[in-house]
Amino acid sequence: MSLVKHSSLARIKDAFSIYGHKRVLVLLLLGFSAGLPLMLVFSTLSFWLRQAGIDRTAIGYFSWIALVYGFKWAWSPLVDRLSLPILSDLLGRRRGWMLFAQVLLVSAILGMSFSDPVKDLDRLALFAFMVAFASATQDIVIDAFRIESAHEKMQAALAAAYQVGYRSAMIIATAGALTIAAWVEPNNQVYSLQSWQTAYMCMAGLMSIGIITTLFSQEPNVETKLADENEQEIKKKFNQRYPSAVANTLSWFYTASVLPFLDFFKRYGRNAILILLLISCYRISDIVMGIMANVFYVDMGFAKDEIAAISKIYGLIMTLVGAGFGGLLVAHFGTMKILFLGALLVAVTNLLFAYQAMVGYDVTLLTMVISIDNLSAGIATAAFIAYLSSLTSAGYSATQYALLSSIMLLFPKFIAGFSGAYVDAFGYINFFIAASIIGFPVLWLVLLVDKRTKQDMTSPPTQTQQKTNQTPQI
Template sequence: MHTETTLETEQKGWLASCKIYLQKRVAILFFLGFSAGLPILLVFSTLSFWLREAGVSRASIGFFSWIALAYAFKWIWSPFVDRLSIPLLTQWLGRRRSWLLLSQLAIVLAIVGMALSDPQQNLALFAVCALVVAYSSATQDIVIDAFRIESAPERFQAAMAAAYMTGYRLAMIMAGAGALAIAALSSESEAYQLSAWSLSYFVMAVCMIVGIVTTFVADEPEQNPEKQHALEQRQQAIEAKLQASQLPGIAARFIAWLNIAVIAPFTDFFNRYGKHALLILILIGSYRISDIVMGIMANPFYVDMGYTKGEVAAISKVFGVIMTLVGAGLGGILLNRYSTYSILFLGAFLVVLTNLIFAVLAFVGKDLTLLTLIISMDNISAGIATTAFITYISKLTNIEFSATQYALFSSMMLLFPKFIAGFSGVYVDSFGYVNFFIASALIGLPVLALIMLLKK
């Protein structure tokens, strides 16, 4: 009898955990996640496939990946996104939605610019368009992260992170497998054809309409008047103190604003976490290192192993989508029932394991069954790991400085891994794919130890 009651309680607990995904605010994050996930692969692995097929060297592709460092430096302009208003747009849509719309329109225009460029004829122009996509996409990420944190209390954050990640990973499938499939179907042969890639990127630009429509449908997050008033008073006090020291009014006003917008978010974090702050920052800066370093060479690996665009796209489209939904959804449910550190550990461990299986594939040679297993594991592990990570850094963020602090954390997540990943092509040329995938797995082991240390 006691066992039956416990079972019923357990079932109700799982049901309640699943029902949270029906909330409107959670659904909005699904579509915004799609808008955020679409551009990144267009300047990351899909772009590397395009460049490799166009005859660009592996070393150049590795260095080309540094364009995505825009995501690692977004903390630099996040205070301006957090605090500045856009003339006319802010009055019409509100602070968060106005920045969302502006960044989304810039992404669309830059993707179209890539579609109209040819990396074989003008690699510099192609790189500039990719850079605009990356910086506009990073700006969109700043706004969406702040929007999510401000839109709901903490009890919704795990579900919103999971919904965001589901949309994000589906968009990555669209920008990865979808873009490859469009390019493959538009090609008359397996030889490089610019028109096929141009069509693929035009379709990706059209897909950004999902994010633009969601921006108009979503409600602007409510600001806390008391906290905003407190920040304004602090800024006025600093300004008055600076003017008293004979500093000109305009300079005093700017420095006071800079103090609240830039300095306060950083000092707030260290004041709240004290001696543990450094360990937390090290974990944030290294958590996704295995995944990111390996990701640069994944598509060049497929090309060099003899897989066609159609084969990679078909497997990613079927198993990738299924495992993405499973990984992100499962991650959100697990986070509602277990500690964040436990799910962080699980996600990081699965990523290490996936990289080792990539090494097995590199050793065995072309094998569609093994490729299916790898792509499935890659999506489910990334879904769990990223959902856990988003929830973790959301909990670290003070809602008063949501955009700036979250941008700092998510930038640190990418900075060191992206820099190391830039040398991935050189490493493969020197040591081969098997050693590369083993090394990319081994560098993830210290992350597991750090999670255990912080959990204690």
Template sequence: MTSKPDTDAPLPAHKPTWGETLVVYLEPASLRMLTLGFSAGLPLLLVLGTLSFRLREAGLDRTTIGYLSWVGLAYGFKWVWAPLVDRLPIPLLTRWMGRRRSWLLLSQLAIMAALAGMALADPRTELTLVVWCALAVAFASATQDIALDAFRIESADADHQGALAATYQTGYRIAMIWAGAGVLWLAARAEVAPVVDVASAAPGVLYQQGAWTSAYLIMAASMVVGVLTVLFSREPARVELPPARNAAEWLRSALVEPFADFLKRYGKQALLILALIGVYRISDVVMGIMANPFYVDMGYTKDEVAAVTKVYGIIMTLVGAFIGGALSLRLGVMRVLMLGAVLSAASNLLFAWLAGHGHDVTALIAVISADNLSAGVASAAFIAYLSSLTNVKYSATQYALFSSMMLLAPKWLAGFSGVFVDAQGYPAFFIATAFLGLPVLLLVWLATRAIPPADHPSKEL
């Protein structure tokens, strides 16, 4: 008989009070996830969202910006080298720091170096160099994610994964404020006064390379937060694996067994689970690539985008993450997954309304609030769901597979977003991304029904 997924374990006999639920966020493991989440969240926008703003301001067309978003596919293929991160020691460093911390430190140092390269390259004349440095950031960042996801999963039991996911998301979103609002604010402060009217200037006229160089160098230095956390953290309890007697046995244990284990545990349900993982965030990911070009084209300044979409919006995401984490602990992950899927798809329709509303900061605040609150709820529940699927013996490889699948199809599709906007306009684009969320609702419903009553607090959502 095929084993069933333990995605929603039975609720404990003693239902925790709200006080007991919230105090878990102050535990050492949760606080470590706060700062490590910051380290994980910092590079993402700098090679995707913030970079798209920078490129649009430098005068690049939307179609090119859309294609360049394929840099993010590095996150979608991290399962390819995840077995190496799971098993391969780094000479000297692993002996000193342990398996997880050594890979974390190496990847963080690589991110810092590649961000410095992005800072010094001018996209107007050195676009190829910018792209190669962005690829290096994405590759090192994906490697950091592999090691960090394993570090998080191995740092606490299943009951605390929702809380760790929430604090991880908090640090992640704080980093996104810094890598989104912070870099725009820094670049704006470093600019010299423009000689043309900002509101009427065409893309490329207002671009100042020196301002972006200063901002990106500060972002590179900000990775020190993660470096210090790794240096002063303890390595989680190591899961001892039997030593390989030869290269073939090592490859089988590192590459084949993690995936075979997942298929063995979930049987036919594995395909349903993988399909859900592959499309759960598709509406948000596809829409997000064109968000910053949209703000530039709507005439919003760096300070407006920084204050509203990056600071205020991320704060709302944090609120959503804590709500999602707490609700997952009390009500079960699958219910919150469904709620997040509904809210994420619906909130994209608000951007279609905003596209026809003109330059209106108040309207932007309302739309960003709704969108980021729903994204926070969905993200916290989804991370807890992915964590519950892994076997601790293969935590890095299996989680990398799941989180890679979450991005692979959406990132590929997002590469065509600029072509769609150029052909159909922003309102049609945002409406189309909302409809991309409809299959997600069906898959969540099917996944919930696939869990037997003994493994789920209720058959009803």
């Protein structure tokens, strides 16, 4: 009996030992740096605008600034194949781009902190756009850094650590910002511009965590032989048609911007479109609900310090548990099964917010709802990050992951822009029920993609798949 117990403890210890790796800690801190800016142009900004007296419909449209994340594939080839002067020489290509984006983020967040939405909403929108752009750039390079930092078996653990850091930062950027704002102006019934400006200045200071991590981390050693060979072959072909300077520019552009997309479609063939459809819809339920969450809390009568306390304590704990548990589940059961579980949990938990809307002001119920919501989101996102990472290939990881993660956000954020108008027309109960219903078709997509992928693995390779590693024709 003691041997069985000892063996079980040993297996548990081995399962958790992966979280002690240095790369996992680095990704935890970089995840924090990536997650902090998102909420500053998303739900926290919605809370600020609502307290400033901006109407719900305008807040919903204002959220379209976050659509920048959906277009980061457009400049991801620069991050993948272009070295920055001085920074890349000192730190390497990945860390040089990370530091550049983080410094730009600090400047833009400080710009938001010196803005007044009542007197000059356009100024605030401009700096919010800058934050979104710099944050999306940071996401591109951190995602590539994460994928290139370890072998495939470690990706679930890296994804979980990244998710823990990311979700923790999201909570600090919401609950932490609300706590600071409430500390500066304790009266929840009085709007104070200074309280929000102070909160955003503190958030800019917290970006130093990402800067320090970047400076002390190690540049990943990436095998880009195939991508480099393809670029040389393409350069030779362009040299036969154009002058040397033009040929070099065209070959670089083709390698950086075209080959990553061709590589993806050649590897996945007929399933590529289906995979992209799954990616574009997977987070729709979570994102559509999220844009109105803090607005909902305000309208239900919850104070800033109440929301902050619930999110900071219970929300953070359940996020950590969900992300860590999600990483272990992915490593043990495989990505697709946990991807299905995560989608199911996220869709179901939105119904809890509908029940909260029926009950109204109830701190105990809200604590339970936020806790379950964060647990579900942690599991779902850990599985989703691992899945997206598995779809990329060496040499094109930044561009391919940027494309996939952009597709993940583009459609849901567009739909979320109408959330304020929907609530005004139909109320919160109908809104949360609708946000839940639109998440259930995702379950069918997960099952279909899994089935098609398994069929392709057991089928002989097609002529297109056999040519995947060949230099593309131009």
